[in-house]
Amino acid sequence: MFKRIAVxxxxxxxxxxFVQAKVIxxxxxxxxxxxxxxxxxxxxxxxxxxxxxxxQSCFLKSQPQQLVFNYTKLLMASLLFNTQPKRILxxxxxxxxxxxxxxxxxxxxxxxxxxxxxxxxxxxxDYFGFFENDRIxxxxxxxxxxxxxxxxxxxxxxxxxLDAFNGDYIPEHLMTKEFLQEAKTLLSDNGILSSNTFSxxxxxxxxxxxxxxxxxxxxQVTNKVNxxxxxxxxxxxxxxxxxxxxxxxxxxxxxSFYGVDIKLLYRNMVNTKNNQNWSKNTRVLTDQxxxxxxxxxx
Amino acid sequence: MQKANSSQNLQPYFIFLLAFTSGFCxxxxxxxxxxxxxxxxxxxxxxxxxxxxVFMLSLSLGYxxxxxxxxxxxxxxxxxxxxxxxxxxxxxxxxxxxxxxxAVFLNIEDSRYGSLLASMALxxxxxxxxxxxxxxxxxxxxxxSNESGQIAGKLYFISTLGSALGTIVxxxxxxxxxxxxxxxxxFSGILASLGLLAIFINKSCQLHKMELxxx
Numbered sequence: 001m002f003k004r005i006a007v008x009x010x011x012x013x014x015x016x017x018f019v020q021a022k023v024i025x026x027x028x029x030x031x032x033x034x035x036x037x038x039x040x041x042x043x044x045x046x047x048x049x050x051x052x053x054x055x056q057s058c059f060l061k062s063q064p065q066q067l068v069f070n071y072t073k074l075l076m077a078s079l080l081f082n083t084q085p086k087r088i089l090x091x092x093x094x095x096x097x098x099x100x101x102x103x104x105x106x107x108x109x110x111x112x113x114x115x116x117x118x119x120x121x122x123x124x125x126d127y128f129g130f131f132e133n134d135r136i137x138x139x140x141x142x143x144x145x146x147x148x149x150x151x152x153x154x155x156x157x158x159x160x161x162l163d164a165f166n167g168d169y170i171p172e173h174l175m176t177k178e179f180l181q182e183a184k185t186l187l188s189d190n191g192i193l194s195s196n197t198f199s200x201x202x203x204x205x206x207x208x209x210x211x212x213x214x215x216x217x218x219x220q221v222t223n224k225v226n227x228x229x230x231x232x233x234x235x236x237x238x239x240x241x242x243x244x245x246x247x248x249x250x251x252x253x254x255x256s257f258y259g260v261d262i263k264l265l266y267r268n269m270v271n272t273k274n275n276q277n278w279s280k281n282t283r284v285l286t287d288q289x290x291x292x293x294x295x296x297x298x
Numbered sequence: 299m300q301k302a303n304s305s306q307n308l309q310p311y312f313i314f315l316l317a318f319t320s321g322f323c324x325x326x327x328x329x330x331x332x333x334x335x336x337x338x339x340x341x342x343x344x345x346x347x348x349x350x351x352v353f354m355l356s357l358s359l360g361y362x363x364x365x366x367x368x369x370x371x372x373x374x375x376x377x378x379x380x381x382x383x384x385x386x387x388x389x390x391x392x393x394x395x396x397x398x399x400x401a402v403f404l405n406i407e408d409s410r411y412g413s414l415l416a417s418m419a420l421x422x423x424x425x426x427x428x429x430x431x432x433x434x435x436x437x438x439x440x441x442x443s444n445e446s447g448q449i450a451g452k453l454y455f456i457s458t459l460g461s462a463l464g465t466i467v468x469x470x471x472x473x474x475x476x477x478x479x480x481x482x483x484x485f486s487g488i489l490a491s492l493g494l495l496a497i498f499i500n501k502s503c504q505l506h507k508m509e510l511x512x513x
Binding site for chain 2 (some may be wrong): 030031054116141142143144147149152171172173177178179235287288289290291294295
């Protein structure tokens with residue numbers, strides 16, 4: 001009985017909070033509809049309307065350093081392999097929460113943010129407290145072009161975060177074998193690349209096969225609630241000694257402040273070496289064959 | 299006599315088929331253009347600006363040139379020859395696009411002008427030649443000035459229908475099944491075969507006429 005009342009009350013609360021969600025900014029950019037919604041303390045960036053999967057970035061106004069989104073927390077698992085990334089590249093800015101958090105965690109690190117949509121950069125600055133300084137830079141560019149140009153300039157990064165995929169549309173040229181090879185070349189010797197993607201649809205197998213073709217076996221961290229998955233790959237490939245357990249305690253103290261349970265993430269990490277759950281002869285995505293959006297619709 | 303008549307009657311249908319196919323290929327290639335350019339120039343809005351500009355520009359020039367060419371002893375053989383040339387000029391898209399785009403990428407920093415130049419280098423010539431086919435088809439089909447408008451209308455109808463189908467079939471299915479280069483080679487192969495068929499039909503018609511005049 002109490003359980004029922006509790007369920008009823010929480011549903012009621014949810015409805016009330018839903019009603020209270022207030023759109024405080026709305027604009028149509030070159031690429032999409034952008035909405036900023038306030039829901040009490042929670043502020044969210046949304047692309048397009050009325051779909052839960054279009055939430056791009058959220059933060060608590062009273063505790064801006066807390067990572068609200070599950071996938072941003074999942075991304076932190078990458079630090080287990082490289083606890084001190086000095087040069088970080090983030091492709092896909094969103095509200096800029098990832099950049100902000102990493103800037104606090106690693107004030108000495110250099111962070112480059114790449115965002116194709118100028119309107120998203122402006123919204124991040126105006127509504128999400130996204131901050132930049134001489135170490136944190138934002139480039140309004142296509143991710144693939146930035147990486148190609150960075151290679152020409154002989155740059156390298158210790159951590160590349162691919163967060164350019166939202167639920168509605170996938171930039172197909174950022175999911176091909178050729179692109180991943182370019183990104184791999186841009187990694188430093190101990191470099192890690194993390195990609196925030198989906199774990200549903202036919203695309204799952206093709207995407208996995210493509211990452212494996214370029215990087216070998218990889219780790220993934222999934223979240224059963226809203227089908228996010230993080231793919232973790234490294235330039236050198238993973239060995240048994242890659243996952244250093246002493247890193248866990250070191251990171252735990254640092255990360256718990258941001259609402260990240262690194263021990264839980266560690267337990268949820270799966271290496272594809274013994275757990276390959278896609279067919280071996282899955283076709284790899286290439287610049288010649290990249291129907292990611294069509295595959296994602298299946 | 300009977301045979302000559304029937305092949306004369308079928309000729310308009312054959313020309314309509316060719317016009318349909320060229321419309322199909324033009325839009326199929328335009329759609330692939332975005333995917334070809336993306337690795338070097340991204341998927342920003344201006345990529346499509348570049349591609350559509352180049353296609354419209356080359357089609358407009360193609361119409362002008364095709365109309366001009368049709369005034370000089372127009373024949374099915376020349377028509378077929380244009381198809382053949384179009385087919386050949388499509389090949390560099392598949393064979394040299396990497397090399398061309400890399401050269402442009404290294405020399406032009408701004409991806410707007412980079413994508414414009416790359417689309418120009420890849421698509422300008424084949425699209426001009428494909429554009430020549432429309433006025434040339436009108437010339438081959440029109441027998442009297444009274445029907446010219448109706449025939450032009452029918453031709454636009456069929457070639458634009460081909461374009462609509464080329465767009466949807468390429469974007470819904472072909473890219474899901476095949477590599478881009480395979481699609482380009484197939485378009486080229488189909489255009490070349492139709493061109494050769496047109497030349498062949500023209501030859502056999504001429505032979506037939508000669509036989510008849512000897513009898």
